[in-house]
Amino acid sequence: MRSAAGGLEAGFFGRALLAAIVLVLGSAFHLASPAFADALRASDYRMAGDAVKMRVVLDFDREPDVRWLLLRSPHRLVIDLPKTAFLLEQKALEPAGLVSHVGYGALGEDAARIVLTGNGPFAVDSFEVLANEEGGGYRLAIDISAASEAAFEAALAVQAETTGATVAAKTDRLNPPPKPFVVVIDPGHGGADGGAEGATGTAEKEITLSFAMQLRDKLAATGRYDVHMTRDKDEFLRLDDRVRIARQHAADLFISIHADTIRVKSLRGATVYTVSDKASDAEAQALAERENLSDQLVGFPPVQENPEVADILFDLIRRETHGFSIRFAKSLVEELSTSIGVINNPHRFAGFRVLRAPDVPSVLVELGYLSNAEDEERLKSVEWRGKAADSIARAVEQFAGSRRAAGG
Numbered sequence: 001m002r003s004a005a006g007g008l009e010a011g012f013f014g015r016a017l018l019a020a021i022v023l024v025l026g027s028a029f030h031l032a033s034p035a036f037a038d039a040l041r042a043s044d045y046r047m048a049g050d051a052v053k054m055r056v057v058l059d060f061d062r063e064p065d066v067r068w069l070l071l072r073s074p075h076r077l078v079i080d081l082p083k084t085a086f087l088l089e090q091k092a093l094e095p096a097g098l099v100s101h102v103g104y105g106a107l108g109e110d111a112a113r114i115v116l117t118g119n120g121p122f123a124v125d126s127f128e129v130l131a132n133e134e135g136g137g138y139r140l141a142i143d144i145s146a147a148s149e150a151a152f153e154a155a156l157a158v159q160a161e162t163t164g165a166t167v168a169a170k171t172d173r174l175n176p177p178p179k180p181f182v183v184v185i186d187p188g189h190g191g192a193d194g195g196a197e198g199a200t201g202t203a204e205k206e207i208t209l210s211f212a213m214q215l216r217d218k219l220a221a222t223g224r225y226d227v228h229m230t231r232d233k234d235e236f237l238r239l240d241d242r243v244r245i246a247r248q249h250a251a252d253l254f255i256s257i258h259a260d261t262i263r264v265k266s267l268r269g270a271t272v273y274t275v276s277d278k279a280s281d282a283e284a285q286a287l288a289e290r291e292n293l294s295d296q297l298v299g300f301p302p303v304q305e306n307p308e309v310a311d312i313l314f315d316l317i318r319r320e321t322h323g324f325s326i327r328f329a330k331s332l333v334e335e336l337s338t339s340i341g342v343i344n345n346p347h348r349f350a351g352f353r354v355l356r357a358p359d360v361p362s363v364l365v366e367l368g369y370l371s372n373a374e375d376e377e378r379l380k381s382v383e384w385r386g387k388a389a390d391s392i393a394r395a396v397e398q399f400a401g402s403r404r405a406a407g408g
């Protein structure tokens with residue numbers, strides 16, 4: 001069952017809802033009172049997933065008459081219900097992944113609402129009410145995923161059209177300006193996660209940030225790209241937040257920058273990685289495993305992998321996106337090999353979590369290895385980094401040029 005309802009603007013209902021929540025939250029008295037005897041009963045709220053994709057599930061004692069709508073500023077999913085007794089555990093409502101807040105409460109005498117606030121714009125991928133096969137009752141299951149502001153606005157516009165409600169469009173949808181080519185640069189590590197460390201104490205997180213800023217400036221100076229960074233200061237970011245940022249900017253290209261250490265100290269030169277569930281070699285596998293641990297290094301629990309969600313994610317890594325990632329990786333290898341030099345078999349692949357945006361061509365570049373003394377010296381040099389950034393900028397230009405020529 002899929003339903004969309006009126007595009008109500010935030011102000012009044014937001015305030016009314018807030019008042020309702022304040023009144024009802026934690027009030028067991030209300031639930032036990034006769035006024036709630038005929039209410040729908042909602043229980044066992046749960047969320048699984050991460051900053052890129054979340055599944056939200058809620059159980060009901062009988063089939064709920066449920067409608068949903070989107071609100072902006074901030075980005076919210078509003079779930080409208082009839083009079084409902086909420087039997088929810090506070091702990092289950094704590095912010096997680098893509099959801100930064102969960103609120104619920106009565107809306108007048110005969111209605112109730114749940115409001116999920118997104119960590120930035122998102123898309124509602126599915127919204128279903130299913131009969132529970134075991135135990136009776138019904139289950140509401142909602143899948144949301146990080147999406148661009150434009151996608152969120154488009155969903156709001158559809159909502160307004162199907163319901164006749166008016167939503168002030170921010171842009172003239174009849175004549176949208178040509179979309180600039182969006183590059184998101186991701187300086188690896190940051191904050192408490194310093195990344196690799198060179199023999200003379202060089203921290204990977206500093207190299208990656210300095211390099212990313214040089215690359216950003218070079219790309220921005222051409223005036224041909226819309227360039228964003230996942231971080232522009234020394235801060236910790238989860239891997240799924242990096243992917244979320246790429247999706248929310250509707251990135252046409254995502255470049256994660258690294259300079260790790262590797263067991264073989266003599267190994268030096270650049271490597272370009274793309275995502276794959278099977279690694280190209282043992283070194284790539286080990287590197288991906290280490291990179292994927294970076295969330296845990298700073299005390300974040302491992303992301304709860306809802307197997308269902310994970311499967312959907314991998315299914316969604318469309319052949320097309322993967323093809324584009326590989327195409328960019330190849331031209332990147334070509335450029336880097338003639339400027340800063342690359343290792344043997346410079347295009348490798350492994351299961352990097354940070355490269356798994358299903359619709360954003362993504363590569364991870366190891367500029368060099370901090371485990372190699374010569375590489376460490378080069379990585380610290382502004383001039384050398386400028387040369388490497390020039391190479392990447394040329395590869396970006398080729399890739400963007402071919403995408404523009406193809407009309408997308």
Ligand SMILES: [Zn+2]
Nearest residue numbers: 188195258260
């Ligand atoms: Zn790294």
